[in-house]
Amino acid sequence: MSELALFGGPKAVTYVGTDLNDGSDMFKWPIITKEDEDAVLEVLRRGGMSGTDVTKEFEKEYCEWSGSKYALGTCNGTAALLAAMYGAGLGRGDEIICPSVTYWASCTSALTLGATVVFADIDPLTLCLDPKKLEAKITDKTKAIMVVHYLSYPADMDEIMAIAKKHNVKVIEDVSHAQGGLYKGRKLGTIGDVAASSLMAGKSFAIGEGGILQTDDIEIYERAIAFGTYERFTKDFQTEYLKPLAGLPLGGHKHRMHQLSSACGRVQLKHYDERCEEIRKAMNYFWDQLEGVPGIRAHRVDEKTGSNMAGWYAAHGLYVPEELGGLSVTRFCEALRAEGAPIGPGCNLALHTHPVYNVADVYNDGQPTRIAFANKDVREMDNDLEVSETIGKRTYNIPWFKKFDTEIIDQYVAAFKKVCANYEELLEGDQGDPEKLGGWHFFKHTAKKD
Numbered sequence: 001m002s003e004l005a006l007f008g009g010p011k012a013v014t015y016v017g018t019d020l021n022d023g024s025d026m027f028k029w030p031i032i033t034k035e036d037e038d039a040v041l042e043v044l045r046r047g048g049m050s051g052t053d054v055t056k057e058f059e060k061e062y063c064e065w066s067g068s069k070y071a072l073g074t075c076n077g078t079a080a081l082l083a084a085m086y087g088a089g090l091g092r093g094d095e096i097i098c099p100s101v102t103y104w105a106s107c108t109s110a111l112t113l114g115a116t117v118v119f120a121d122i123d124p125l126t127l128c129l130d131p132k133k134l135e136a137k138i139t140d141k142t143k144a145i146m147v148v149h150y151l152s153y154p155a156d157m158d159e160i161m162a163i164a165k166k167h168n169v170k171v172i173e174d175v176s177h178a179q180g181g182l183y184k185g186r187k188l189g190t191i192g193d194v195a196a197s198s199l200m201a202g203k204s205f206a207i208g209e210g211g212i213l214q215t216d217d218i219e220i221y222e223r224a225i226a227f228g229t230y231e232r233f234t235k236d237f238q239t240e241y242l243k244p245l246a247g248l249p250l251g252g253h254k255h256r257m258h259q260l261s262s263a264c265g266r267v268q269l270k271h272y273d274e275r276c277e278e279i280r281k282a283m284n285y286f287w288d289q290l291e292g293v294p295g296i297r298a299h300r301v302d303e304k305t306g307s308n309m310a311g312w313y314a315a316h317g318l319y320v321p322e323e324l325g326g327l328s329v330t331r332f333c334e335a336l337r338a339e340g341a342p343i344g345p346g347c348n349l350a351l352h353t354h355p356v357y358n359v360a361d362v363y364n365d366g367q368p369t370r371i372a373f374a375n376k377d378v379r380e381m382d383n384d385l386e387v388s389e390t391i392g393k394r395t396y397n398i399p400w401f402k403k404f405d406t407e408i409i410d411q412y413v414a415a416f417k418k419v420c421a422n423y424e425e426l427l428e429g430d431q432g433d434p435e436k437l438g439g440w441h442f443f444k445h446t447a448k449k450d
């Protein structure tokens with residue numbers, strides 16, 4: 001009989017979690033204790049949900065923790081990113097360069113500013129913006145580069161910052177996957193001109209719907225406030241041209257953070273580094289056990305360089321089908337699921353292939369929104385971004401371990417080892433991969449009611 005569970009063998013993974021979010025379960029996240037509950041209830045009971053006092057405390061603590069001078073809490077990460085783009089000066093006819101393989105909110109709201117997105121390719125090993133492909137995308141219209149520390153991997157900031165400096169464009173970091181992570185000893189979110197993060201319940205820094213912007217630049221900070229946080233846009237601003245406009249939000253947006261989120265955020269922040277450290281210990285252990293196994297590679301940085309994988313949000317692995325007789329990643333994942341490991345193929349689909357970026361006339365301009373204010377057609381052609389278009393066949397998610405419990409992790413290690421070792425049995429019946437692998441988003445509401 002085959003060893004593979006897909007063909008009737010015993011499952012490698014027998015772990016059954018507690019499904020409690022008190023830290024007893026291997027996967028349940030975020031960890032919520034009485035401390036979070038008390039903080040949230042305090043705000044709820046006094047009716048402070050729409051105030052700013054707790055949010056300002058959270059911002060102050062976020063600054064102390066991250067090393068940024070200014071922070072601005074927002075209603076979600078998408079709003080923080082839009083405010084960061086506006087803060088960096090992005091406006092009508094401007095271009096922002098963004099990797100094509102990321103969550104849509106990294107760049108899509110640039111279209112509401114009348115700006116357009118120019119997509120750049122990613123590196124097949126880091127899955128982040130490839131600096132070698134970046135410079136060719138810069139034009140006299142480029143205002144900013146959106147860097148995403150994708151799937152927790154710190155992007156190559158030295159190279160990217162050098163290119164940005166040379167061409168005098170701003171760098172925005174999307175830190176939604178990597179809050180608290182390091183790049184060569186420096187905190188992510190403090191290297192570019194401004195950064196924005198989602199703090200949504202599915203992220204590693206999870207406080208509920210919420211986002212945060214951080215910067216050392218007072219003008220960017222004040223522009224971000226002026227755009228969507230009207231009650232904090234006052235005449236005592238330092239940026240002269242903003243002063244006379246105080247009182248109404250320039251963007252007509254309302255970005256205020258819900259204080260049940262900031263109250264939760266203050267508590268989560270206290271424990272965040274410690275919890276991430278445990279995650280990294282667990283995840284690094286997982287990959288250490290799989291070192292040298294044909295067909296799979298870790299997607300992780302070498303911590304000896306002073307960089308790390310933050311809270312290892314949306315952990316993925318790299319796939320090398322050539323080492324497994326051309327086995328499709330789809331079939332590979334099917335075998336892993338049969339072993340009891342919930343693994344699926346692909347990552348985010350390349351944004352430049354979506355109709356919103358090609359044909360949609362969202363604002364009735366009589367032409368696709370993407371090029372409505374551009375001075376040329378910036379839309380990519382098929383095969384322009386080769387890595388972005390094919391990376392789905394070379395990636396899969398891996399379990400996001402929250403606890404350093406080697407006995408449990410070893411079960412998942414055994415599942416991967418078993419599937420890789422027995423790949424030949426899987427070749428028969430392999431239907432191959434569909435043409436596009438991955439999704440536009442992958443957050444699922446897993447929370448169950450009691």
Ligand SMILES: *Cc1c(COP(=O)(O)O)cnc(C)c1O
Pocket residue numbers: 076077078079081102103105106148174176177197198199200210211
């Ligand atoms: C989740 C996410 C966002 C958007 O944040 P929301 O809080 O959901 O609005 C932006 N960028 C990336 C890379 C994300 O993963």
